[in-house]
Amino acid sequence: MTITDLPRQGRPDTPGLTETALLTELEQVVATNLDRHFGTAKEWFPHEYVPWTEGTNFDGPYNGTPWSPDQSGMPEIARISLVLNLMTEDNLPSYHRAIAVQFGQDGAWGTWVHRWTAEEGRHGIAIRDYLLTTRAVDPIALERERMIHMSNGYAQPDSYDALHSIAYVSFQELATRIAHRNTGKISGDPNCERLLSRIAQDENLHMLFYRNLLNAAFDLDPDQAMRAVTNVVRQFQMPGSGLQDFGRKSVMIAKAGIYDLRIHHDEVVMPILRQVRALERTDLGPTGEIARTELVEFLSGLDFAAARFCEKREALLAKQAARRAR
Template sequence: MTSSISDDDLTLAIDKALPDIRAAYVEAGDAWQPHDYIPWDDGRNYAFLGGEDFVPADVKVDAVVSNGLILGLLTKDHLPSFHRLLAQHHLIESDWGKFVGHWTAEENRHGIALRDHVVVSRTCDVEQLEMWRLEAVTRGYRQYEGTREEIKIAEQIAMVIVHEALSADYFDRLADYADTVESTPAGLVTTLRKIANDDRVQQQYWTELLTVALDVNEGHVKDALLGQARVASPIGAETADGLDEARRIVTEAGISSPERDREILNGLLATWGLAL
């Protein structure tokens, strides 16, 4: 537990622990199927296949639920950026690569499930949604000059733990709200709960890796955790332009807010005697 220990030492310690942690992580997963929770009978073709394209009157979903879905989905669409940040210092064939790969597959399932709900329920204009997706993915999550040097293994682990804590709370609170609204599409509350539960399980096993790293270099790893908490983005913040109203609606409903995020992060950091 000395600051002279290098990133290579951290990587070696984590690589040694990874096989067991990865096996337990895969075993703990809930292999749910997104298609089981989509109300396919509520959907209909768009004009290209002889149906009707979206019109604003199609939206029957509560505004908080619809905007919460959009922001949550666009955040999950940042998956390529997350994968790039997590894979850049490691071999994809390594245990780290397999661990990150399994996490990536689970996160991708979340995006699939949320998008299917949005399209079937006509929660929003899907052409606009696609433009937002293209903008969000092109812009990327925390992609900037110097990222490679700044986000190494301790920061990578801390970044995911912080993000998953915020994500789990967001989708749980959105599910709580959606469960009180009659217009919520069938299966949506269950889907949101499944996503939140996945996020909590993911956070648990990334925390297992953090514990290994703490045993190697406690000071450095705690600094990384606090640093990642300080720069964490609220769910839906780093998405696309034109979504300020969606963010306002979700914030006013108490689904996500700076105050709530700070509460969640301080609760997380308290585990290690830290605070924002």
């Protein structure tokens, strides 16, 4: 079925809500979802997920043992993914500033902004403590990378208003959840998998919160919501994309099956679109229909690119297996 086959109500193409009006209309939805979040989220403590007995002093003032790669049996790709995830979490001050400016710090919106920031802060604490305690990464290189990344900060695209931000984090939180879970599985360490699985639970609750807001935004202003979703899906990048060597590391992560185009299409983009009924809605005006047509065309290209990537990866893995068998 194509978009033109879908029934529609022929809603007139009237100007959408202003950003202030949209945030005001969504305030009660935020309050309702805050109640749901507080009733669902479970308190947890980062220190309980770190195997402290594996830790020893590093070189420096305590005259410990210098770090070396052979001190951890973790696969290299798991280390790369963990550091990438950690660097993303570390830029939390920039993310907080961005959403606090857009959503405000008063009322239900402000309560959520601060709660989300506090919960995300645990993730960086726990991952760093785990990495250093288990000596999975070079602590000096890690700190230098953190300094560079945080000094650069994070800025949303200039075209992103509050509605675009809501759409973006709906997809991004789900992508982060999946990346954490898959990194834990490939780490080969039950402690790492347990920690990242716990963090992924937080990310899932955050995704549900934002997805519910996106659903409500579609009901309030379907045309603007469709345009925001289309723009975000077409331009999507993880917040760590500004990291040094991000492109090469992302390719390595994709080849390892931690996060690739097929996962992005099948497990991130399409589930969100189904939940907000983006491809089935009958309440769009002309501009909303144009945005949806663009979205459908992009999804077709994304699906094709995902298939091509998987084919190439399977061929490469087959060649590598054949070489090892000789």
